[in-house]
Amino acid sequence: MLNVSNVIDRLREIMADETFTQLKDELNAYHVADLADIFQDMKPDERLMCFKLLDLEKAADVIEYLPANLQVEILGDLDEETASRIITRLPHDAAADVLGDMEEDESETYLEKLPHKFSEEVRELLTYNEDTAGGMMNPAVLTVNSDMSVLDVLNYIRTKAEHDRMELYYLYVVDKQNHLLGVVSLRKLLTTSIDTVVEDIMISDIVKLHVDDYSDSVTEEFMKYQYNALPVVDFYNRLKGMITWDDVHDLVQEETTEEIYASSGISTDVVDEDEIISGNILNAIRARTPWLFITLIGEFIAVNVANHYDHTLTALPVIAIFMPLLAGLGGNIGTQSITLMVRGLSTGQITMSTAFNHIIRETFIGFVIGGFFGILVTIVTWGWKHNIELGAVVGAAMIINMTLATIIGTFTPFALKSAKIDPAVASGPVIATTIDVLGLAIYFTLVSVFLMKTI
């Protein structure tokens, strides 16, 4: 792989020498994906200077690969004429994304400068919710009629597709009112004799998306059927556009990030995911505080449980020192279980129908591991404090705690899912806090019953 920081050092030297012809040649020789990586690691002024040296086609391609904030930054720094020419060279969906990320009046300026047909199509895309298939699709789709022959289609593509810079994965077969009738893969087109009629090679059981489908069901369909592209239709089955897997790839990564964030109690509901690590600090705080606050309430309950046993603590202060041990291991094994269940439910490896089996299995695992750790802790505590009753109580609390933690960690995601709540949400903090509360209650009960009478 390209060593981006080495490349940037080299480019900086060329910039310092002001040998711009060399810089221009060098920059234009990189793959657009590499350029995007390079630009992301540059300072804004370097970025702009280098971007301006790119050929127009290449500049448009690089824009497509860059994250939204850099797209807006670079286009905003260019003169409007150049920026418009770059936007016109983007696929419709990318142009709509870029314009959608700008301020209303700024995007309006560009839309007025763009060629009429292009700007009309982009405007239509902007009417769809950006989290739906309609907001993600590219309206430039190659359509053919069912009575065309393979040769007709080949001749048609040779003129049409290049002109409209369409992406080619499948040919969509439509009737005169643009209703989607079938789909032909390029592979089929290229391997069938040229006089075959499209109707005879098209597939009519079509996997398709609806303009109003939300992004999570779009990714689900792509992941399941593993096509390179899926057609998007409206309520009346009229073909409106196409979504390609590279559009979905970014989305999948974003959804995974949100799932991982959610499981640590970082909320992406109110704050955009990008903002949390590098945007406005206030937004980062807003994303992180809500679940910490709920943890605070939970931990105050734990404090109250402990407070309830203040006479026990006064009589036997040594029992306090084992509290972190019990909470730590309970929280840890509970988090393992919840992680396994949440991820399994998310990838489809675990389904609701097998919930019961998983709960039994995890309980058994929790009991075995808890048993092992409980015995270990009993022996260590006994040897250290020369008090077998204390060792036995700590060990017994450990076994119960760890077993209970696996049960709660396994049960909770299924319960949330069946209540139609995302099982990932705050799974980590919730399990840790619950185990703190229950674990302390169990421990202090055992201490009261078995240790208090012996002193």
Next chain:
Amino acid sequence: MLNVSNVIDRLREIMADETFTQLKDELNAYHVADLADIFQDMKPDERLMCFKLLDLEKAADVIEYLPANLQVEILGDLDEETASRIITRLPHDAAADVLGDMEEDESETYLEKLPHKFSEEVRELLTYNEDTAGGMMNPAVLTVNSDMSVLDVLNYIRTKAEHDRMELYYLYVVDKQNHLLGVVSLRKLLTTSIDTVVEDIMISDIVKLHVDDYSDSVTEEFMKYQYNALPVVDFYNRLKGMITWDDVHDLVQEETTEEIYASSGISTDVVDEDEIISGNILNAIRARTPWLFITLIGEFIAVNVANHYDHTLTALPVIAIFMPLLAGLGGNIGTQSITLMVRGLSTGQITMSTAFNHIIRETFIGFVIGGFFGILVTIVTWGWKHNIELGAVVGAAMIINMTLATIIGTFTPFALKSAKIDPAVASGPVIATTIDVLGLAIYFTLVSVFLMKTI
């Protein structure tokens, strides 16, 4: 989306009625991806019965969509003749995967039954490490020579590709010794005039993989360049095969799962990831115990810290009840930071070069949130216990604890990464345990300094 459990209920009724013609028609009408979902939720005997009713082509397609354990189960339950016929219909890479998952003698039986050329090619694939590009690639690639015209190529594809059931995404241009010279997209082929020579439309700066590239760099290249397929070459730049994005898609999901597991201290080094939620229970225990054991050692250090202050605990037992509160919130905010950094490093949103900025930013965030929570805790404790010194000590411990937790949570992933250790490994348990130890030390120190002299 298909409601799988409804479909299975329906299929069960048809099976009960023993109307096998209906069952056969019904099953063969489903999309293979749907059938794979249906089969995964069926009982083994139902699965086998239904699978046997599928047409041969469809059966092979379904096998490709199924997870490894079900592939082996179904093929093992079929008679060898049928199983061989299905395997021959799989793409080479899928056949190699299936045979690689079987016992040595079982796969040998099949390899001997397969057509000679096919079995030779599959045997070659099996020589590559299954975690490398060589082990993932499909050797059936359409190659052309640089002096062919577009028309020649179209004619060639029409005979060759169908016969060898090759996947078509790009055409690879090779010389007589099969060295990779260039690549032509189908799009280019279909939009260029038919008398153009391949040499004039091929791209020679090729993004390619090497047979020995490990799977993580394979997914990295795909994610970065977003191609549908990449060619795989050997040390001498001879074209050996091609990897398509649908092969990579499963791998990406698997890598994400491993990353998520690792962060909760579930080790996938010794145990296969699939085993952990549904395989052998002993393997699940082996995957989960190592990091729990390290947590145990860490928590015993925390226990020792607390034990060191036993006189403080004896004099002021009430301080013990705030231990879970401090550990809980410290662990929680520290986990948030480590989650953000680990994910950012994994997606490339965060790079080592910005480590310092992130540490400063997170420290500030930790201090602001810690300050807010510290003040809150001070007020609540003061109001509750009518002891402002106690409130202030708990609150101050909270601020220091939460700030320190964000610093450690942010710093640790960068430190691990620069030591070439996967930052995800055990991030959750390690941070929680470290915070337990340090948090208790800070809390007891504050208590000793500020509270012990007041009593």
